[in-house]
Amino acid sequence: xxxxxxxxxxxxxxxxxxxxxxxxxxxxxxxxxxxxxxxxxxxxxxxxxxxxxxxxxxxxxxxxxxxxxxxxxxxxxxxxxxxxxxxxxxxxxxxxxxxxxxxxxxxxxxxxxxxx
Amino acid sequence: xxxxxxxxxxxxxxxxxxxxxxxxxxxxxxxxxxxxxxxxxxxxxxxxxxxxxxxxxxxxxxxxxxxxxxxxxxxxxxxxxxxxxxxxxxxxxxxxxxxxxxxxxxxxxxxxxxxxxx
Numbered sequence: 001x002x003x004x005x006x007x008x009x010x011x012x013x014x015x016x017x018x019x020x021x022x023x024x025x026x027x028x029x030x031x032x033x034x035x036x037x038x039x040x041x042x043x044x045x046x047x048x049x050x051x052x053x054x055x056x057x058x059x060x061x062x063x064x065x066x067x068x069x070x071x072x073x074x075x076x077x078x079x080x081x082x083x084x085x086x087x088x089x090x091x092x093x094x095x096x097x098x099x100x101x102x103x104x105x106x107x108x109x110x111x112x113x114x115x116x
Numbered sequence: 117x118x119x120x121x122x123x124x125x126x127x128x129x130x131x132x133x134x135x136x137x138x139x140x141x142x143x144x145x146x147x148x149x150x151x152x153x154x155x156x157x158x159x160x161x162x163x164x165x166x167x168x169x170x171x172x173x174x175x176x177x178x179x180x181x182x183x184x185x186x187x188x189x190x191x192x193x194x195x196x197x198x199x200x201x202x203x204x205x206x207x208x209x210x211x212x213x214x215x216x217x218x219x220x221x222x223x224x225x226x227x228x229x230x231x232x233x234x
Contacts, residue, residue, distance in 0.1 A: 004159070031220075040125075042205060042224040043160070050220070058221065090159055104150055105222060107159030 002026050004108035006091050012114045013081045021076040021111050023091030031094045032074035033058075033105060034066060036087040043090060049074055081115045088112050119143045120208050122225035130233050135193040137228050139206035142187065146208040150222070151180060151191050154203045163204075164191070196232045203227045 007022045025032065030051045035043040035058075045058030049068040063085060065077045074093075078085060092105040121140045129135045139149075147168040152160035166173040166180045166189070173180050179192045193200055207222045 033222075035224075040226055042120075042122075042226040043222075044224070045221055048221065092159075104162040104165060107152075107161070109157070109159045 004091055004093055004106055006089075006108035006111050008111060009109070010112045012116065013078075014116055015082060017081050017115075019078050019081060019113075021078075021089055021091075021113075022073070023075065023108060024073045025091075025093040025106070026072065027093060027095075027106065028071070029093035029095050029106075030071070032068065033092040033094075034064075034074070034076045035090045035092065036060065036085075037090060037110075038087050046076065046089075083115050086113060086115045117142075118226075119146075120206060120223045120225040122204075122206060122228050124228050125226070126229045126231070128231045128233060129196050131198055132195045135191075135196045135200065135230055135232065137191040137193075137204050137206075137230065139189050139191075139225050140187060141189075141208050141223075143208070143210070143223075144187070145210040146223075147211055148209045149180070149182060149189050150207045150209070151178075152205045152207060152224075153200075154205065154227070160205060193230075196230075198232050198234050201230055201232050203229050 004025045033048040034046040037043050044060050047066040049055045052071045055066050067075045089111045090107050092107045094105040119142050150165040151163040153163045154160040164175050164178050164180050166182050171182050182189045205227045206225045
């Protein structure tokens with residue numbers, strides 16, 4: 001039972017390079033999310049997809065793009081990486097978007113991204 | 117503007133004693149609150165939650181208390197065990213639509229690192 005799988009686990013990029021982070025879930029969840037975690041900042045929402053075919057900006061979307069490829073997969077793309085995007089990136093999924101209905105988000109183990 | 121705050125970056129307690137982790141929020145529209153636990157090199161895992169219609173929810177050694185008038189919630193772990201050593205995040209969500217775009221999103225605090233000493 002894999003849950004939420006993120007690839008790669010680690011990556012080092014040079015400034016200006018592009019990269020796509022992959023995320024897949026096997027729980028038949030409708031909603032998927034991308035967060036970044038920085039020291040002292042908690043987790044901040046980058047983009048989310050409430051359901052297949054829709055995507056919306058979160059708190060810190062600048063410099064990122066996303067694609068909800070199908071119900072299982074949600075990718076995050078950095079078009080031109082900057083040192084400020086050095087972070088740990090987490091993908092998550094939930095049954096429905098409205099967490100108040102008792103559907104906690106399930107997280108992957110993260111991608112550690114360093115941009116030199 | 118940090119809507120969810122965990123003002124204690126770290127907490128150290130002795131095994132067997134109570135651990136109390138605190139969280140404050142500013143948005144009165146939040147109606148669902150969650151605690152996540154995170155070990156190094158792993159993703160956060162859901163621990164316990166509480167709806168705003170309750171003031172307490174208990175699950176084994178873990179109890180979450182909600183004080184809506186003070187906009188404050190706390191997580192109690194009794195008794196604390198060395199395996200509880202981790203980073204704990206509180207998170208808040210609103211189910212109602214108010215045009216702010218916040219509906220359904222989780223807003224996280226900065227996290228508190230708990231160390232339980234044997």
